[in-house]
Amino acid sequence: MQINVAQLLKEGTGATRSHDIDAVLRLEGTSAPAGGAAPVSAPALAGGQECRVQGRVTLTRAARGILLAGSFSCPVRLTCGRCLASFPHLVGFDVQEMFYPSIDIATGLPLALPEEDDSSSFTIDEHHLLDTSEMIRQYCLLAIPMKPLCRADCGGLCPDCGANLNEKHCGCAPVPRTALARALEQAIAVKQSPAPETAAAPDRAPRTRAAPEQAGAPERKTAPARARVPGRTKSRRKLG
Numbered sequence: 001m002q003i004n005v006a007q008l009l010k011e012g013t014g015a016t017r018s019h020d021i022d023a024v025l026r027l028e029g030t031s032a033p034a035g036g037a038a039p040v041s042a043p044a045l046a047g048g049q050e051c052r053v054q055g056r057v058t059l060t061r062a063a064r065g066i067l068l069a070g071s072f073s074c075p076v077r078l079t080c081g082r083c084l085a086s087f088p089h090l091v092g093f094d095v096q097e098m099f100y101p102s103i104d105i106a107t108g109l110p111l112a113l114p115e116e117d118d119s120s121s122f123t124i125d126e127h128h129l130l131d132t133s134e135m136i137r138q139y140c141l142l143a144i145p146m147k148p149l150c151r152a153d154c155g156g157l158c159p160d161c162g163a164n165l166n167e168k169h170c171g172c173a174p175v176p177r178t179a180l181a182r183a184l185e186q187a188i189a190v191k192q193s194p195a196p197e198t199a200a201a202p203d204r205a206p207r208t209r210a211a212p213e214q215a216g217a218p219e220r221k222t223a224p225a226r227a228r229v230p231g232r233t234k235s236r237r238k239l240g
Ligand SMILES: [Zn+2]
Pocket: 080, 081, 082, 083, 084, 085, 149, 150, 151, 154, 155, 156
């Protein structure tokens, strides 16, 4: 949304104006601002969205530009970090930014940006229009949580069959933590040992039984089966 600030620029430092903002913005997961500034991203944003942003800003004439301060709210759809479902979320954010005029209101001559500000500074164009869209887009993306939850007690996905545990109980047997911890220790021991078959054998089977199978096929079979259990732990952690 654009605001004409020609009159405010002609006034003395400290002069203010207030404006209501009600605009529809296109929000993508990543916003790459013009001028080579670092892109802003919100991975939890579910695809590209048309969002209605509402708020109120106060513009204050400062010595070198116009200070914009305001509060906004914007309903978006996010992807749950546990169950991957899309859910509605109201983003609220406060904004405070300086906008610099690109031409002098009195003389019409071009003005340089203050030296301490880089290319990411917001500017007022040559028609004295202050455009809030890119600023709102960036603040909105920054206000979106990195790993949002559809609800505080979201059950997430079953690590075995992938079922959404908020919707149904899939019936998969839960893996006991103690057994998991033991399997993990064994898997680490197997990985660190230069001779996996012989090193792991004493834990599982008596020496008398293990000895004839040392280089045989049955011993090979047990090694990947054991390694699969820690694999489950990993996926559970990622989802939970
Ligand atoms: Zn969820």
